[in-house]
Amino acid sequence: MSSTEHSRLSSYREALLEHLFAGEVMRHIWLSGIRRLEVLKPQVDDGGYDLVLETPSVVRHIQLKATFRGSSVRRFTVNAGLARKPSGCVICMHFEEKTLNLGPFFWFGGAPNEPLPDLSAFQVAKHTKGNAQGIKALRPNLRVVPLSAFEPVANIPLLAARLFGQEGV
Structure with a gap:
């Protein structure tokens, strides 16, 4: 698949990557002895989480x-809005463009049952398109977080430990 197709079909690719991610975490958790891992998907994506x-x-x-x-x-x-959720976190996953293999990952979050780190120091995002006057309005509920604020995580087992602590090991 070309880069153009990846961009043009990005919503489909995003859904596929989300399923692959959830499946990989589920597999790891299952093999580590935890048999109950619920995966929930919001009906609307305005709550800050996917x-x-x-x-x-x-x-x-x-x-x-x-x-x-x-x-x-x-x-x-x-x-x-993610900061208002218990144990909110952001995971950036890199993937191989040709095979869609996942990893490495980048983590922005706290320990299990701890809130998302404070976002107030990060720049407020702007709309990507300007209004009739060309002004790009602020989006006060969105912050721009640089990749340097994320912690690298090499693989799913290490990521599961970040997500669930001892339960995810």
């Missing part, structure tokens, strides 16, 4: 970001 993963003791509201390996993308918009 996915909820719940084990018996940890609920994670996750905003997923994806970019292909080698991409020049170095900043991501994060919905401030």
Whole structure:
């Protein structure tokens, strides 16, 4: 698939990557002995999260970001509403463009049952398109978080430990 097709069909690719991600986490959690991992999807995506993963003791509201390996993308918009959710986090996953293999990952979040780190120091996002006067209005509920604020995580087992602590090991 070409880069153009990836862009043109990005909504389909995003859904596929989300399913692959959830499946990989579910597989790891299952093999580690935890047999209950619920995967929940919001009906509307304005709450700041794309996915909820719940084990018996940890609920994670996750905003997923994806970019292909080698991409020049170095900043991501994060919905401030995510900070109002228990254990909110943002996971940026890199993927191989030809195979869609996932990893490495980048983590922005706290420990299990801890809130998202404070977003107030990050720049307020602007609309990508200007109004009739060419002014790009601020989007007060979105913050621009640089990739440098994320912590690299090499693989799913290490990511599951970030998500669920000892339960995810």
